[in-house]
Amino acid sequence: MTDDTHGRASANADDRVELALDLLAALEHDALPLSATVDRIETVTTDPTLVRAILDEAELRGLIERDDGRVRMRREGGSFVRFERQVVEREGDFDCRRCGAPLSTGHFVQFESGELGPFGSSCVRKVLGRD
Template identity: 30%
Template sequence: MKHPKTIRKGLDYIIAMDAPELSPLEVRELLRKTVTKRFDVIDQIMSAARKEGLITDKDGMCHFTYEAHDLEFYKPRIIHTEEINNCRCCGRSMKESHYIELRSGMLGPYGSTCVRKLYLDYLFGEE
């Protein structure tokens, strides 16, 4: 199914998350910190994720059902740059920025602490 770029980024991020289940509030908060601050777009991402079969709701939790989707998985990368920026997650000023490279585009910048809070732990095993 064809989605607008922001929705696509949200779906790619959900596919990349390394979590078996999260509360709907946690998923929405992660999307707010990574993809968009607009709640209507977050609602569209959540709806598209349910429609694509990436998320199922059970017992008040969002269960990630990656094997049920037909979207192609692209393993994201963490890109580290030396630049002065503000963290998208916490707003702190930083000299080193981290970006998450998804198939649909880049997310970030993030500080080293915040990028590790985005349920992408498996990416840091390669460092």
């Protein structure tokens, strides 16, 4: 692997970490079981090493606290996703990032660090903690 390729792969991992951290900061839950938190992170990456790095970084940055199989969200300065502004619908041929169902309308969440999606209408609400 050349340095250039390695650099791009590393930047891509860094981008996924930031996107997952934005997602965790926007969750509308006070606490979740660790498995449910991982379920949300896996909409960004399914790489187990990266999932662990995201959880560690979220704790280091004070976004979450882990305790006995539960993850508590810390709300200091965080804000929830505004569906009217931050969730964009697009027509097309998509598969939901959460459940894999085929979609003709994809819902994409716009974060400062990037875009996450597509999701179906119910999965985007579940991922963000609205349902």
